[in-house]
Amino acid sequence: MSDRRRCALLGFGHIAATTHLPALAACGITPVAILETNPERQALARQMLPQASVYGALQPLLAQTAPELVDVCTPPHLHAAQVQQALRAGAHVLCEKPLVTELQQLHALVQQARAAGRVLGCVHNWTAAPIVRAVGRLIAEGSLGALQHIDARTARTQPAAAAGAAHSWRGDPQLAGGGIVFDHGWHGMSILLRWAGGRPTQVDAQLATRRHHHLAVEDSCEARIKFAGGV
Numbered sequence: 001m002s003d004r005r006r007c008a009l010l011g012f013g014h015i016a017a018t019t020h021l022p023a024l025a026a027c028g029i030t031p032v033a034i035l036e037t038n039p040e041r042q043a044l045a046r047q048m049l050p051q052a053s054v055y056g057a058l059q060p061l062l063a064q065t066a067p068e069l070v071d072v073c074t075p076p077h078l079h080a081a082q083v084q085q086a087l088r089a090g091a092h093v094l095c096e097k098p099l100v101t102e103l104q105q106l107h108a109l110v111q112q113a114r115a116a117g118r119v120l121g122c123v124h125n126w127t128a129a130p131i132v133r134a135v136g137r138l139i140a141e142g143s144l145g146a147l148q149h150i151d152a153r154t155a156r157t158q159p160a161a162a163a164g165a166a167h168s169w170r171g172d173p174q175l176a177g178g179g180i181v182f183d184h185g186w187h188g189m190s191i192l193l194r195w196a197g198g199r200p201t202q203v204d205a206q207l208a209t210r211r212h213h214h215l216a217v218e219d220s221c222e223a224r225i226k227f228a229g230g231v
């Protein structure tokens, strides 16, 4: 990138403040602009990033700060439109998972990024975990023999908390896109796609709400997935 400092961070909630800021800093990047609509989080952004401009709307941010990189950390229902606007403004985009909540949004964004010659990346942080990489290496070098079956389990007792939100978007299908499949299935699938080889050819899944009956989304999922590689 020609100017690695011109980064805009969209959404200054939990993951932006605790994880993206340090990760950007490790790359020598300090955001010059923040998009945030919650006044308390705006105040925190001003405190933590006194040199950055804080905006409540995306278009003025893009027009006035012309970021080269836009890092999207807002709730899922906002991702597709914000990524689209950022690409249209000429920025490279890193977006938190889930990148989109509808498949057709994905195709449109990939086409847009390719046409604009911009990088569009989604955060697949679990694939960078040392143990996940180590298993990937064992599979690739054949130490485990021909892979036949992967048993992957994720156990949570409650949904992840959102920063300062009285009502977390995670329980609202309109905002989250879905329940645990969207929130954590995204991570599991990002690993399985790398380990299993090829794309899924068959999926049998059962979604259920077993514990968090006050949420309007599923809290459990059991899925059997067949991959083209035979796993």
Ligand SMILES: NC(=O)c1ccc[n+]([C@@H]2O[C@H](COP(=O)([O-])OP(=O)(O)OC[C@H]3O[C@@H](n4cnc5c(N)ncnc54)[C@H](O)[C@@H]3O)[C@@H](O)[C@H]2O)c1
Binding pocket: 010, 011, 012, 013, 014, 015, 016, 035, 036, 037, 038, 041, 056, 073, 074, 075, 076, 078, 096, 097, 098, 123, 125, 160, 161, 162, 163, 164, 165, 169, 183
């Ligand atoms: N990769 C991971 O391991 C991981 C972990 C946690 C969250 N996430 C993802 O990060 C994203 C954010 O999650 P979070 O836990 O930080 O949620 P959060 O609720 O703590 O943060 C979202 C922030 O966006 C702000 N916001 C809401 N609407 C906005 C708008 N229109 N414009 C600007 N800002 C707006 C909220 O005020 C809030 O501060 C989600 O997509 C989530 O799935 C990823």
